[in-house]
Amino acid sequence: MLSYQHSFHAGNAADLHKHALLATALAYLARKPKPLSYLETHAGRGFYRIDSPEALKTGEAEAGVARLEARFPEDHPWRAAVAAARAAHGPAAYPGSPWIAAHLTRPGDRIDLAELHPAEHAALEAAMPARPGLRMHRRDGLEMAKALVPPEPRRGLMLIDPSWEVRDDYARLAGLLPVLHRKWNVGVLMLWYPILADRRHAPMIRALRTALPGLMVSEVAVPQARAGHGLRGSGMAVVNPPWGLEEEAARIAARIEEG
Structure with a gap:
């Protein structure tokens, strides 16, 4: 939908859940010297500031990264990506998933990013560091996904985050x-979804568990950023989870949900 603007939500607790899982999976895949592909269907602008008027209006980053970051070890790949973004762009910088992927992959890896919103796509092009193998598509992300799989190289990961x-x-x-x-x-497919009060995601997850035996599902409750905030939690369904991701998902959930 062209009305959605992630700048209001960047750095919230759901972002931490999503990005910490993504960074863990990419760091694991990048340990092997073989090249990989990274595809993202709804890239957004790729890079955010938690002192922007949009972020300050909702207070979600204050309840998210500002409150929860220190619960993650400094050597966690997500924290490493955040530190790199701040070193390049200042202490209020917050990297979106495309920026995290670019930080954790190698020059020989392929990155395909889709973003349909014209302003967000322009911001994405401006935010992403130039590198070989990076392509940014102004098109429907799910159409791109169907068109580009299987990618070359075949090793890799796709993040779907509508x-x-x-x-x-x-x-x-x-x-x-x-x-x-x-x-x-052979691809790692990661689908992020919100958990709302009406649990409208539940039939989707039941259908996916039936169709995809071995599906990994990680769900966490997130702190309420403000009165009336509809988001109750964050979910990630993963096909072909890399080794150790399920155990790390439990640790991430504990860090976000503890008191």
């Missing part, structure tokens, strides 16, 4: 993830 502003997204993703897995059976 706005979820349309209820049909849940049924659409329940059908799409198994299709992508059939086309790219």
Whole structure:
């Protein structure tokens, strides 16, 4: 949806959950010298500031990264990416998932990023560091996913992180993830979703568990940033989770949910 602007939500507790899992998975894949592909269907602007008017208006970053970052060890790959972003752009910098992926992958790896919103796509192009193998697409991300899998190199990871502003997204993703897995059976597929009071994600996860035995699901409750905030939690469904990701997911959840 072209109305969604992640600048209001960047650095919130759900971002920490999503980005810490993503960074863990990418760091593991990058240990091997073989090249990999990274695809992202809804890239946003790639880079944010938690002192922006949008972030200050919602207070979500204050309840998220500002409150929770110190609970993660300094050598965690997510914290390493945040530190690199701050070193380059100042203490209020917060890297989105495209920036984290660029930081954790190597020059020989391939990155394909889709963003349909014209202003967000322009910001993405400005934010991403120039490097070989990086392509930014102004197109529907799910169409890109279907068109580009299986990628070359075949080793790799795809992050699917739509706005979820349309209820049909849940049924659409329940059908799409198994299709992508059939086309790219070695790929790590990571689907982030919000947990709302009505738990509208639950039928999607039940369908995915049936279609994809071995699916990893990580869900965490997130602190309420303000009165009336609809987000209750953050979820990530992972096909072909890398070794150790499930154990790390439990540690990430404990850090976010503790008191």
